[in-house]
Amino acid sequence: MTQLLAGDTGGTKTILRLAELHETQSGPKLKPLYESRYVSAEFTDLVPMVRTFLTETAEAIGTPPKPQKACFSIAGPVVNNTCNLTNLSWMLDGARIRQELDLKKVQLINDFAAVGYGITGLEAEDIDTLQEGEPREDAPIAVIGAGTGLGQGFLIQHQGRYRVYPSEGGHTDFSPRNELEFQLLKYLRDKLNVNRISVERVVSGMGIAAIYQFLRDRDYVSETPEVGEAIRTWEREAGKGEKTVDPAAVIAVAAAEGRDRLSKETMELFVSLYGAEAGNLALKLLPFGGLYIAGGVAAKNLPLMKSGIFIEALTDKGRMRPLMERIPVRLILNQNVGLLGAALNASRL
Structure with missing residues (x-):
């Protein structure tokens, strides 16, 4: 089974998760294996944090983890798979992270784009309906979220899967x-x-x-x-x-x-x-x-x-x-x- 590494990286805290990918007839399913939360400022970079996480994961699941691919959502603008975090003195480069962690693929994405991708994996208990409306499967999906700022974005189907587009709305x-x-x-x-x-x-x-x-x-x-x-x-x-x-x-x-x-x-x-x-x-x-x-x-x-x-x-x-x-x-x-x-x-x- 393919192991994946996911991260939600912010100026205050970072959550890392190791998951296992299972291909099913209804599409890919993810089985979480281990998850941990860290204070971002206690690390000089994402790489030493991930190494700490992998060591903890090995102890928790009883076998050395071997993730092949990773995606990290970043609280800041991502350009050409690089990002300067808004509230942290980290300069992240996907290519460097891939090389230093010996991964096959690494992608950095904006944190609100990650929310867009997450919508496609939500279960019924993860949402509360405010208005039933008249849903259409072929129509765009919009997402808006107020927090520290106001994120906005949208999803459009392309070749059988949704693609996420962030905005500065x-x-x-x-x-x-x-x-x-x-x-x-x-x-x-x-x-x-x-x-x-x-x-x-x-x-x-x-x-x-x-x-x-x-x-x-x-x-x-x-x-x-x-x-x-x-x-x-x-x-x-x-x-x-x-x-x-x-x-x-x-x-x-x-x-x-x-x-x-x-x-x-x-x-x-x-x-x-x-x-x-x-x-x-x-x-x-x-x-x-x-x-x-x-x-x-x-x-x-x-x-x-x-x-x-x-x-x-x-x-x-x-x-x-x-x-x-x-x-x-x-x-x-x-x-x-x-x-x-x-x-x-x-x-x-």
């Missing part, structure tokens, strides 16, 4: 829909001293914090002392290397637990903006193969995502509403979808 213009959102746009332009605001500035983890600050500074709703102090601590830590507060998490938890009305209003506006941008992507691609919502923000706020706010914003496209209501919308629950995608891509090398 998160950097398109933020387009307000009403007076409150126009005020948000002006607030961000003034605060950041820029002329243009991308949709990623509001539909992302940093967008949650920005929306909270906007509503707070406009006295839209009063804040509770507990949440307010946490956000002010985060603001004081701006520019520092170590942060003690994750503002998006603080706001989301307070909203979910009903402890802070300002947090609740923040998250509802965020989800509406998220749905509106997902609808914009759907209008451009008509993804009747499915519009998939990725990223930890959506999965960690499932009740709010399923409240109707997201789908109402997605379908609120004037004369195009009937068309939007036909698009299947699915939320990815499996937070290792990128790692799964890297493994599936490795199987195709």
Whole structure:
């Protein structure tokens, strides 16, 4: 059996997985053999990390692993199978990694492209349907995911298999829909001293914090002392290397637990903006193969995502509403979808 090595590599952590490829009548199936997580900054490069992983794997499974092919999803732009990681001083080169690890093939792919490949390997329990729609097997698939930034991409069938195409759609213009959102746009332009605001500035983890600050500074709703102090601590830590507060998490938890009305209003506006941008992507691609919502923000706020706010914003496209209501919308629950995608891509090398 062919052994494959897959990695989900980021500035903070890296997850590595060894899998075994089995060819079946329904297509390739992957059997995970061993998986481990590492702090990226504790290694000078990906190669020594992989060597550590292979040593641990041998001890865990009782036999030396012999992967032939590998694919690593990278949090950063990949050009000609090379990448400078965005938040880590690693310069990765697929050819060098292949040679130093004695592998037959190595491919580096963008982390959001890996999510796209992972969609093709999801099981029923890995997704939650937000809108049934009218699925078509021959249609494109779209994927959007808010996290640190806002990833967007799409899949198209080619010769019996899907090909993944990433995009930079998160950097398109933020387009307000009403007076409150126009005020948000002006607030961000003034605060950041820029002329243009991308949709990623509001539909992302940093967008949650920005929306909270906007509503707070406009006295839209009063804040509770507990949440307010946490956000002010985060603001004081701006520019520092170590942060003690994750503002998006603080706001989301307070909203979910009903402890802070300002947090609740923040998250509802965020989800509406998220749905509106997902609808914009759907209008451009008509993804009747499915519009998939990725990223930890959506999965960690499932009740709010399923409240109707997201789908109402997605379908609120004037004369195009009937068309939007036909698009299947699915939320990815499996937070290792990128790692799964890297493994599936490795199987195709």
